Amino acid sequence: MTDPVPVAVLGARGRMGQEVCRTVEAAQDLTLVAAVDIGDELSSVADAGPLVVIDFTHPDVVMDNLRFVIEHGIHAVVGTTGFTAQRLDVVRGWLAAAPDVGVIVAPNFGIGAILSMRFAELAAPHFESVEIVELHHPDKADAPSGTAAATAHRIAAARAAADSPPIPDATTTELAGARGADIDGIRVHAVRARGLVAHQEIILGAEGETLTIRHDSLNRSSFMPGVVLATRQVAAHPGLTVGIDSLLGL
Numbered sequence: 326m327t328d329p330v331p332v333a334v335l336g337a338r339g340r341m342g343q344e345v346c347r348t349v350e351a352a353q354d355l356t357l358v359a360a361v362d363i364g365d366e367l368s369s370v371a372d373a374g375p376l377v378v379i380d381f382t383h384p385d386v387v388m389d390n391l392r393f394v395i396e397h398g399i400h401a402v403v404g405t406t407g408f409t410a411q412r413l414d415v416v417r418g419w420l421a422a423a424p425d426v427g428v429i430v431a432p433n434f435g436i437g438a439i440l441s442m443r444f445a446e447l448a449a450p451h452f453e454s455v456e457i458v459e460l461h462h463p464d465k466a467d468a469p470s471g472t473a474a475a476t477a478h479r480i481a482a483a484r485a486a487a488d489s490p491p492i493p494d495a496t497t498t499e500l501a502g503a504r505g506a507d508i509d510g511i512r513v514h515a516v517r518a519r520g521l522v523a524h525q526e527i528i529l530g531a532e533g534e535t536l537t538i539r540h541d542s543l544n545r546s547s548f549m550p551g552v553v554l555a556t557r558q559v560a561a562h563p564g565l566t567v568g569i570d571s572l573l574g575l
């Protein structure tokens with residue numbers, strides 16, 4: 326039997342971090358060597374000797390964490406949101422100097438959420454209209470969600486590749502924000518309400534029919550199979566991997 330993979334968790338006292346620590350401790354092939362949160366020294370992570378760091382912290386701090394981890398030759402699985410194309414390019418730059426290091430950044434590790442993005446991408450060129458409604462707990466820092474932003478980018482790319490016409494919208498008078506955020510021409514609406522965890526609807530419309538693709542994460546354990554899959558595989562995937570679609574064969 327091979328030794329368990331040593332794992333460190335950043336954001337260990339957060340909603341996701343606590344769930345990830347429990348999951349790592351329960352997995353026979355993984356071992357938790359550091360559980361770090363705000364106020365702890367990042368150097369304690371390197372001292373613990375992890376092969377993989379899992380980051381669920383905050384968009385404001387995740388880039389500093391990643392630079393540290395990559396510079397120390399540690400692989401990273403990142404669920405923290407806030408990754409723009411520019412940020413991903415910066416990470417690629419750091420990885421160029423550490424070609425053996427693997428980093429997986431995924432806005433959503435839920436298998437259903439990942440499939441729903443794929444379904445939306447497939448459906449979007451076949452419908453005149455498409456809008457996204459994401460719904461989350463009110464303690465969430467970022468809006469729209471990373472998942473909604475990624476879904477919008479993917480839908481827009483699929484429609485561009487299919488030469489889809491612009492989405493019809495006759496709005497000429499608008500209270501600011503009433504039509505949501507515009508991400509690559511796709512309208513994204515963010516709802517925050519106590520009791521919710523993480524949910525998303527992609528609403529597609531054509532003459533005489535609509536299609537709604539809905540995904541619900543009912544608790545944070547829904548993200549764990551994806552996190553564990555990425556943690557097991559990241560060392561075998563040097564460079565930057567965005568999303569875990571390829572790990573799932575999608």
Ligand SMILES: NC(=O)c1ccc[n+]([C@@H]2O[C@H](COP(=O)([O-])OP(=O)(O)OC[C@H]3O[C@@H](n4cnc5c(N)ncnc54)[C@H](O)[C@@H]3O)[C@@H](O)[C@H]2O)c1
Pocket residue numbers: 335336337338339340341342361362363364381382383384386403404405406407431432433434435467471548
């Ligand atoms: N990819 C996914 O599947 C997925 C799923 C759920 C949440 N998320 C994202 O994960 C992130 C965290 O979500 P959450 O609900 O757990 O938030 P949270 O606020 O409950 O937890 C974040 C934790 O990070 C800690 N932290 C902040 N700065 C830190 C630093 N510099 N070093 C170490 N720890 C630090 C905080 O103290 C807190 O305990 C968000 O960006 C969220 O959108 C992603």
Ligand SMILES: O=C(O)C1=N[C@H](C(=O)O)CCC1
Pocket residue numbers: 406432433461465466469470471472473522523
């Ligand atoms: O609870 C959160 O925060 C979530 N963040 C991710 C996002 O922004 O898409 C994934 C879903 C849960």
